[in-house]
Amino acid sequence: MDAGTIQSFDPSADGESFRGALGAFVTGVTVVTTDSPEGPVAIVANSFASVSLEPPLVLWSPAKASKRFEHFAGSRRFAIHVLGADQRDLCAAVVKSKTAINDFPTTSSHCGMPLIQGALATFECNLEATHDAGDHVIIVGRVTKAHHQPGDPLVFHGGKYGSFHQD
Numbered sequence: 001m002d003a004g005t006i007q008s009f010d011p012s013a014d015g016e017s018f019r020g021a022l023g024a025f026v027t028g029v030t031v032v033t034t035d036s037p038e039g040p041v042a043i044v045a046n047s048f049a050s051v052s053l054e055p056p057l058v059l060w061s062p063a064k065a066s067k068r069f070e071h072f073a074g075s076r077r078f079a080i081h082v083l084g085a086d087q088r089d090l091c092a093a094v095v096k097s098k099t100a101i102n103d104f105p106t107t108s109s110h111c112g113m114p115l116i117q118g119a120l121a122t123f124e125c126n127l128e129a130t131h132d133a134g135d136h137v138i139i140v141g142r143v144t145k146a147h148h149q150p151g152d153p154l155v156f157h158g159g160k161y162g163s164f165h166q167d
């Protein structure tokens with residue numbers, strides 16, 4: 001779309017344009033991990049958002065159509081990792097395979113959650129609530145432990161990855 005051109009549409013009738021408009025919103029990129037009968041599994045998600053400071057709540061939303069949906073919708077515990085700009089390879093690998101985190105350095109939390117090393121922030125969560133939301137489910141997590149280190153984040157905009165460096 002050319003600069004200065006405003007496109008208006010009905011999002012129910014034009015899903016592609018709706019997706020494009022949503023992509024105007026710059027997000028970070030997270031990897032959500034949980035344990036499963038198949039071992040540690042992960043999914044890339046940019047639907048992460050902070051919700052509440054007191055109590056400490058965050059959310060993300062898995063798509064019902066995802067092959068990984070059952071792992072995450074049924075999970076009582078999970079960990080959300082905010083990726084750094086240097087974790088693009090990990091991100092690409094997890095998009096391809098739910099078990100790809102096994103090829104990267106991880107540790108296990110005190111309650112057995114797979115934790116990815118090197119993330120800018122990690123939120124260990126207990127499931128607080130789920131809300132049905134169209135073709136997604138909103139998962140609200142209560143953060144039981146958080147980890148944070150400085151660094152440039154991996155960002156996502158218009159379907160493309162980039163990085164953000166503070167002046």
Ligand SMILES: Cc1cc2nc3c(=O)[nH]c(=O)nc-3n(C[C@H](O)[C@H](O)[C@H](O)COP(=O)(O)O)c2cc1C
Nearest residue numbers: 043044045046047061062063065066067068095156
């Ligand atoms: C940057 C980015 C953000 C994504 N965010 C989400 C998300 O919030 N929720 C979701 O269910 N899938 C999201 N996806 C898609 C999942 O990562 C998806 O699982 C993956 O593409 C593989 O599909 P599968 O789960 O059916 O195997 C995102 C993908 C990318 C590349």
